[in-house]
Amino acid sequence: MKKADIEKLVEEGKMLPLMEEFYTIQGEGFHKGTAAYFIRIGGCDVGCHWCDVKESWDAEKHPPTVTERIVDNAIKYSDTVVITGGEPLTWDMTEITSRLKEKNAQIHIETSGAYKLTGIWDWICLSPKKIKLPQPEVYEKANELKVIIFNKHDFKFAEEQAAKVNKDCILYLQPEWSVRDKIIPLIVDYVMQNPKWKVSLQTHKYLNIP
Numbered sequence: 227m228k229k230a231d232i233e234k235l236v237e238e239g240k241m242l243p244l245m246e247e248f249y250t251i252q253g254e255g256f257h258k259g260t261a262a263y264f265i266r267i268g269g270c271d272v273g274c275h276w277c278d279v280k281e282s283w284d285a286e287k288h289p290p291t292v293t294e295r296i297v298d299n300a301i302k303y304s305d306t307v308v309i310t311g312g313e314p315l316t317w318d319m320t321e322i323t324s325r326l327k328e329k330n331a332q333i334h335i336e337t338s339g340a341y342k343l344t345g346i347w348d349w350i351c352l353s354p355k356k357i358k359l360p361q362p363e364v365y366e367k368a369n370e371l372k373v374i375i376f377n378k379h380d381f382k383f384a385e386e387q388a389a390k391v392n393k394d395c396i397l398y399l400q401p402e403w404s405v406r407d408k409i410i411p412l413i414v415d416y417v418m419q420n421p422k423w424k425v426s427l428q429t430h431k432y433l434n435i436p
Contacts, residue, residue, distance in 0.1 A: 236290050239318035239344075243268035244291040245282050245311075249303040253430025255351055255398055256370050257334065263304040264436070265296060265322075270313040272338050272358045274374075278403060282312035297325040305329075309345075310336040319345030339364030352395075354387050365390040372426055375409050376402040381416055388422075398426035 235241040245268040252260045266279070268288030281287070300307050307326055309319065315337050323345035326333050334349040339360025343350075352368035354360045371391050373384040381399075388397050399417065401409040417423045430436065 232290050236317070239321035240293050241290040242293055242296065242317055242322065243285040243288040244296060245279075245288045247296065247299060248436050250436045251430060251433065252306075252308060253428050253433070253435075254400065255372055255426050256396055257306075257349065258426070258429055260306060261304055262306040262308045262334070263300045264308045264310060265300060267309065267311045267314045267317060269316045270311055271316075272313055272340055272355050274355055274357065279312070285312075285316070293322045294325060297322060297329065300326070301329045301331060304331075306332045306334070308334045308336060313338055313340060315339070315341035315343065323347065337364065339368070343367065352391070356383060360387075360390075362390075366392055368392065368395050370396040370398060372398045372400055374400050374402050375413055376405060377409075378412065381412075384423075397423045399423050400426040400428070403428055403431060 232241060236243065245266040247265050249263050252258055252262045266282060268282050269285030270283045314335060323333050327346050332348045333346065334351065335347050336351045336353065338355045338358065339352045340358040342361060343363050350368045351370050351372055352360060352364055353372040353374065368391050371387060373380065373387055375381065384399060399413045401413055413425055417425055
């Protein structure tokens with residue numbers, strides 16, 4: 227297939243730069259402990275310095291894969307599918323989510339919200355980043371807000387973001403993994419003083435699974 231043809235299919239969401247896909251246990255947020263199939267899409271220009279999947283940033287490194295094939299593979303394993311990145315909203319999510327819905331899948335997304343919201347979602351986990359703030363419509367539709375805490379200043383950012391989401395959105399503070407020993411006590415104290423927040427931990431890392 228010609229490069230131009232592939233690029234057109236990617237633009238339409240009929241192919242996506244697939245970085246990896248795997249069946250595991252959701253480790254974070256509201257659905258932690260749930261078996262789910264993860265689809266990690268390459269491409270992200272938000273550029274968080276503490277990102278633990280920097281290899282996902284460059285979409286060119288991840289082969290465009292036929293979306294129908296990604297969907298068919300996912301539903302062999304689970305009816306709960308999590309689409310993550312990278313930043314999945316870099317791409318049009320209409321095709322992949324429509325096909326997953328045809329298979330009666332529950333579809334979750336983990337996103338910074340920096341781009342237009344496309345696709346059909348049962349659960350939206352919004353994890354905003356200071357570098358590139360979310361679009362208004364993502365704040366409005368988020369089911370959970372997950373703010374990563376790297377230092378004390380991030381608590382102020384967390385409150386600014388919480389003020390923008392809908393009233394039913396569940397609020398989580400999650401320690402950045404590399405500084406967890408220092409940050410966890412701060413989060414515990416903060417949540418006890420501000421009980422609208424909950425603590426989220428990357429339990430999959432404690433379980434030593436993907």
